[in-house]
Amino acid sequence: MAMIRGRSRTDTSGNQNDSIINQMQRIASRYTPRQNGLVTGLQDFHSLRQALNCASADQRPLVVISTKTTDRADVEKKLKSLFNEDEIIGKFHLDFIDRRTDRGWQAVIEGADRDSGILIVRSSQFGLNGKVLQQVPLDADTAKIKQALLKANRDFAQVEVRKNYEQHVQAGRRQRIQFENEVSNDGAIDNRQNRQRRGRR
């Protein structure tokens, strides 16, 4: 894998991509996915703050689900198959509201006026807040939810313009936008002297 990690952007080519893909397929061939191996679970971010940020970075609509704790399992069960459909998978990010970490969540989402429901949100340019594109109640049937998702995705694609990374960062600097990432103890920077150098050896 050093080939991938050490490769620069200037020396990439279709042949190298093919080689990487071949390696990945070789590794994958050692595993036999279970019969229902293609049914994936649902996403849930650590916090709405991080979900908005990722949705903005990936430029996908964010599905925000606010439920009572007792309802969550039922909602997950209903959405799991829907979010594995070809028309839906990979087009959205999902986040379940956590009452502890996401207090006051409605304040950062324009148009979120109910305590519970399924909200399809367009995250802002810098992912600090969002705006509701579509909203459906938790007890809506899957056909109605799917219809809302597809419409929201179409609307999103109409108005969202693909970011240019350099221009995005310059705009953020000009507007003095700073995002403090939360780093856990496990991810703390090791400032000890003479610590072993990371990277390729």
Add this chain to the structure above:
Amino acid sequence: MIRTLVWGIGLTLLWGSFVEAHPQRDRQRAGQRGARQMGGQPDGKRDLLGDADSNPLAIGDAGVAWYTTWETGLAEAQRSNRPIFFMSAATTCSGVPGVF
């Protein structure tokens, strides 16, 4: 050694997820639209690492359906018996959010 193993094993799940989340018609369309946006060749064949300036995937098309936490990714890998592509990235650049 362990890190190399994790990277090696992990690449496969990314590819698996990529293929899974991109039905062939979507992938061809994404390549064509993305190439037009980037001024490249609409041949649907893009560099795996992408371009330095922007994401070549057309907005609204399916991307990688990735897992947001190690716990959920691990649980899914064990459940489905597939290897993990592990990738660590920050959604900030120079402290500016909204970008990978």
